Amino acid sequence: MKTKHLQDSMIGWRHDFHIHPELGFNEHRTSENVANLLENFGIQVHRGIGGTGVVGVLQAGDGARSIGLRADMDALPIIESGTCEHRSQEDGVMHACGHDGHTAILLGAAKYLADSGYFNGKVVFIFQPNEEHGLGATAMIKDGLFERFDVDDVYGIHNIPGMPVGSFALRSGAITASESLFEIKIKTRGGHAALPHMGVDAIIVGAEIVQSLQTIVSRKLNPALNGVVSVTEFITDGSRNILPGSAILRGDARALSSEINETIEARMRQIVDGICLAHSVSADVQYETVFPAVINTSAPAFAAQQAASEVVGATAVNADCEPKLFSEDFAHMAKAKPGCFVLMGNGTEGANARPLHASDYDFNDDALTIGSSFWVQLVEQQLSKSVL
16 A cells, blocks of 8 residues: 555544544634645645635646545534544534544545655645535635636545445446435414314324325336435424414435436425315425535546556455435535545444444544555546656
């Protein structure tokens, strides 16, 4: 592995980030530490991009091509239940998604590339805030990320618990789903629990809507296409002997294409309108797509496959993995530039195999050298010095 000699340094950086986690757009300590390290490596640093984002720029030779590598920095509002020595010291905040590892991996690659200079072109190291709420990538882009630091391709990486360490998975096309949040506000007449015929029970209306929403995926989408519609909250103003006059349904929808996402929204509005019409009541539907689907471009996906195969061997790289129904803020960068989002194994045992966002999850330190070596191989491959 190219970055094996940096393993101890990466572990130290990762554990420090884990001990001091910070929520989205509050990554002040993290981003300052990242910026200081990049400067120590001799890399040109730009602070405050999109709030707490950091961008490092490293040029070698006179090559005109450029490549963007992105890591996310934010943590989650979760109380850590694990017992590792580097457990969080911030009450109610922890790195439960491995962004501490992603950041350390990109720092390791930056250090190696700054020392070796064995490439011809420009590398843009993107340290992004607030991935978890889907706001950081857009903030950086609106702040001129790709105008100020133009790249030909952009790449992201995420660890996956349950995948063996030393394995990679990717695909051309959709690799993660869009996430849309919906809220349905139902307004009825309510009434006395003993006299239901004199009013309209918002629970009955809401229950019909909840049941019918499940037919969107099971009966209104092509079975060959993926989608998920989940109602996660059902809130009413009813009480012991009062039929509620209002109800709020909230939930989450996932899709692997904008077309399917638009179909889910359209069918949802039809269902709500139809049921409310049958009961002579009204409702308001709000549907907001927070994360678009991540769509990997074919050329960057092939480049990532080649680089991963060089690092861990072709048999450990699944280049046509099943798409995942979780969502990822990298989608905004992959819409702005040709890009590829890569999945990397975090291990199959213990805290490394616990689900992302679990309170006892932990990033696998053995993946640090693998991930950073992948970044280095990708840069040296895409910005080959042989053209000098």
